[in-house]
Amino acid sequence: MFPTPIEKTPRSWQLTYQSLLPLALVMWLLPLIAVAVFSVKPAVDFTQGNYWGLPSSFEMFNNYGQVFFNSDMPRYMLNSVLITVPTVIGAVALSCLAGFALGIYKFKSNIWVFFMFVAGNFVPFQILMVPVRDLTLDMGLYNTKTGLVLFHIAFQTGFCTLFMRNFIRALPIELVEAARVEGIAEWKIFWYVVIPLMKPAIAALSVLIFTFIWNDYFWAVVLTQGPESQPVTAGITSFNAQFRAAYHLMSAGSIVAALPPVLMFFLMQKHFIAGLTLGAVK
Amino acid sequence: MTAIDPTIAPAKSERGWYKRNEIAVTPWLFLAPAILFFAFYVIWPIYQSIAISFYDWDGLGEARFIGMDNYVELMDDSAFEVSLWNNLKWLLFYLLAIPGGLFIALFLNQTVTGIRIYKSLFFFPFVLSQVVVGLVFSWFYLPNEGLLNNILGFVGMGPINVLGDPTMATYGIIAAGLWPQTAYCMILYLTGLNAVDPEQIEAGRLDGAKGWKMLWYIIIPQLKPATFIAFVVTIIGALRSFDLISIMTNGGPFGQTRVLSFYMFEKALSEYGFRMGYGAAIAVVLFLIMLVFIAYFLWSMWSEEKGR
Numbered sequence: 001m002f003p004t005p006i007e008k009t010p011r012s013w014q015l016t017y018q019s020l021l022p023l024a025l026v027m028w029l030l031p032l033i034a035v036a037v038f039s040v041k042p043a044v045d046f047t048q049g050n051y052w053g054l055p056s057s058f059e060m061f062n063n064y065g066q067v068f069f070n071s072d073m074p075r076y077m078l079n080s081v082l083i084t085v086p087t088v089i090g091a092v093a094l095s096c097l098a099g100f101a102l103g104i105y106k107f108k109s110n111i112w113v114f115f116m117f118v119a120g121n122f123v124p125f126q127i128l129m130v131p132v133r134d135l136t137l138d139m140g141l142y143n144t145k146t147g148l149v150l151f152h153i154a155f156q157t158g159f160c161t162l163f164m165r166n167f168i169r170a171l172p173i174e175l176v177e178a179a180r181v182e183g184i185a186e187w188k189i190f191w192y193v194v195i196p197l198m199k200p201a202i203a204a205l206s207v208l209i210f211t212f213i214w215n216d217y218f219w220a221v222v223l224t225q226g227p228e229s230q231p232v233t234a235g236i237t238s239f240n241a242q243f244r245a246a247y248h249l250m251s252a253g254s255i256v257a258a259l260p261p262v263l264m265f266f267l268m269q270k271h272f273i274a275g276l277t278l279g280a281v282k
Numbered sequence: 283m284t285a286i287d288p289t290i291a292p293a294k295s296e297r298g299w300y301k302r303n304e305i306a307v308t309p310w311l312f313l314a315p316a317i318l319f320f321a322f323y324v325i326w327p328i329y330q331s332i333a334i335s336f337y338d339w340d341g342l343g344e345a346r347f348i349g350m351d352n353y354v355e356l357m358d359d360s361a362f363e364v365s366l367w368n369n370l371k372w373l374l375f376y377l378l379a380i381p382g383g384l385f386i387a388l389f390l391n392q393t394v395t396g397i398r399i400y401k402s403l404f405f406f407p408f409v410l411s412q413v414v415v416g417l418v419f420s421w422f423y424l425p426n427e428g429l430l431n432n433i434l435g436f437v438g439m440g441p442i443n444v445l446g447d448p449t450m451a452t453y454g455i456i457a458a459g460l461w462p463q464t465a466y467c468m469i470l471y472l473t474g475l476n477a478v479d480p481e482q483i484e485a486g487r488l489d490g491a492k493g494w495k496m497l498w499y500i501i502i503p504q505l506k507p508a509t510f511i512a513f514v515v516t517i518i519g520a521l522r523s524f525d526l527i528s529i530m531t532n533g534g535p536f537g538q539t540r541v542l543s544f545y546m547f548e549k550a551l552s553e554y555g556f557r558m559g560y561g562a563a564i565a566v567v568l569f570l571i572m573l574v575f576i577a578y579f580l581w582s583m584w585s586e587e588k589g590r
Contacts, residue, residue, distance in 0.1 A: 001391070001478075001480065001483070002388075002391070002475065002478060002483055002496065002497070002500075002501050003388055003391065003392075005392065005393065006392045006393075006394055007393075017392070017394070018394065021394075021400055024389070025400060025403055025404065028403075028404055028407075029403065029406070029407075030422075030429065031418045031419055031421075031422040031429070031461075032406075032407070032410075032418060034418075034421070034422060034429045035417075035418050035421065038421070049427075051427040051432075052429065052432055094315050094316040094319060095316065097312040097313070097315060097316060098312065098313050098315075098316035098317070100312055101308070101309035101310070101312035101313045102309075102313070104309075105305070105308070105309040107306070107309060110309075111584070111587065113313065113317070115580055115583075115584075116320070116325070117316075117320065118579075118580060118583070119576050119580060120320060120324040120325060122514075122518055122572065122575070122576045122579065123324065123328065123569065123572065123576075124521060124522060124543060124565065124568045124569055124572050125522065125524070125543070126524075126542070126543050126546045126547065126561075126564070126565040126568055126569075127327070127328055127331045127562075127565040127566065127568065127569040128323070128324060128327045128328065128331065129331075129546070129547070129550065129551075129561075129565065130327075130330075130331055130334055130341075130550055130558050130561060130562050130565070131326070131327035131330035131331055131334070132323060132327050133551075134341070135323075135327070150319075150323070151323050153319060154319040154320055154322065154323030154324060155323060155324060157316050157319055157320055158320060158324065161316060185304075186304055186305070186308040187308070190312070211409060214411070215410070215411035215412065215413070217411065217412060217413050217524075217525040217528070217529075218524050218525065218547075221528075222547075222551065233411050233413045236413060236414075236417070237413075237529070240417070247421065250417070251421075254414045254417050254418070257411065257413070257414060258409075258410050258411060258414045261409050261410070261411070262406070262409050262410070264409075265402075265406070265409040266402065269402060273405075273469060273473070276466070276469060276470070277469060277470055277473035277508075277511075279507060279511055280470045280473045280474050280507055280508040280511050281473055281474060281476070281477040281507060281508070
């Protein structure tokens with residue numbers, strides 16, 4: 001193990017390390033801690049310039065209550081859910097199919113189709129912006145959740161296929177070959193042999209895509225406007241315009257907007273990290 | 283197309299066409315939906331954007347073909363030049379996330395009690411939306427009330443208005459971007475460090491390798507796959523930077539924090555008017571820059587595939 005395990009180092013360094021850890025963490029999360037403190041302060045603290053002192057009263061329930069019951073926030077959150085969940089299902093489904101095709105079968109153009117997905121996944125959004133916006137307008141899907149979902153599914157399929165294909169490549173191919181010898185139809189091999197083995201990949205990809213899509217801002221701005229279809233990332237800017245300089249409410253709003261992916265991460269940590277670091281180890 | 287193994291699907295004449303060609307046809311059936319979606323929303327629009335960049339078009343009326351005029355105009359556009367330089371700064375300084383991530387990973391690669399919670403809390407900024415990161419940091423930087431200036435005041439410096447200063451603003455935004463990006467690189471390296479071969483470390487120790495030497499000659503070479511991914515995601519992230527700029531400065535002050543992705547959006551879709559053709563031309567330039575990196579990434583992946 002590198003660096004040298006702490007148990008094997010002098011006692012003095014052990015103690016230093018133990019005290020350095022929480023200190024480093026607090027410094028690392030300082031901007032966030034500041035926002036969390038802001039979000040429980042009363043409005044009067046900001047007008048009186050008490051930005052960094054202790055809250056003069058604990059207003060957590062008031063502030064978060066305002067966010068939930070007195071703004072468009074719940075609406076934006078609902079929109080985000082309605083955009084994110086279908087995208088996750090769509091992108092994971094498409095990429096299971098495509099990843100199976102690219103991971104199991106050997107055909108001449110295999111690597112080229114694969115590279116098309118990989119390359120497309122790296123493309124800057126801006127080169128797609130004008131045509132995709134136009135396309136969405138033409139289909140009458142501008143400013144709808146469907147328009148956003150369809151695009152997200154298509155774009156995320158690039159990354160998901162890369163992920164699924166590499167995962168399937170690492171599975172024992174003998175299982176598929178054995179099934180073929182038994183004369184089992186290809187789609188049944190997919191459904192009964194490969195899909196059950198792909199469960200960890202599906203879980204990892206779902207949490208990742210959930211986070212990516214929930215946090216998307218660019219496409220939300222390009223393809224939607226107004227509270228009827230905007231997700232929370234775009235909504236928070238109008239929310240902040242509504243509560244300009246009301247730092248306690250803006251902080252509470254930001255924390256609420258950030259919460260779902262954070263919960264997702266802490267609940268599904270193992271899958272999340274396995275997904276992010278696939279390929280980081282040979 | 284060649285079947286995996288001809289003995290598996292014997293061509294019996296009484297079987298249907300599909301049965302006879304099952305192995306050859308099935309992959310395309312499985313690929314069809316993904317390829318259709320991807321071609322429609324990603325591949326075709328790239329071509330369209332390139333085409334639009336030769337037109338003068340406001341997005342509604344008739345498009346007028348003007349050849350290379352958009353690109354010629356870009357040459358003299360000082361805002362474009364600023365954006366390009368800023369993109370370069372982003373690329374360069376964003377890469378600091380890689381050594382930063384490695385440093386934190388080395389710091390946290392221990393087995394003391396509670397270390398798992400520390401690791402996840404250090405990683406935590408990556409899960410936040412860039413919008414939230416942008417808001418958090420713009421409050422952190424506030425000229426009078428912000429925490430940064432309070433800390434600076436405490437040690438007798440400042441106050442500075444990071445986001446209001448044309449020379450400092452871009453670096454301020456990059457610093458905000460580095461926060462989640464470093465967390466990402468850290469988790470890659472933590473995973474990589476987990477897989478480092480303990481025997482090689484022992485062998486190195488016996489040969490008298492310690493500290494920096496051990497890190498440089500024994501550990502870092504073994505972390506190559508992690509470094510490669512960190513490099514890919516950081517480059518892509520740097521060139522995609524949009525959210526933070528839009529939230530923190532909206533391109534200001536005096537347009538000094540624009541990057542290509544933001545300037546393109548501004549030209550094509552904001553209150554400054556709908557110049558789709560000009561915006562598309564900027565996007566094409568950005569795309570070409572990215573293409574250099576994409577080609578390199580694909581080439582690396584390809585050599586790896588061949589090596590298997």
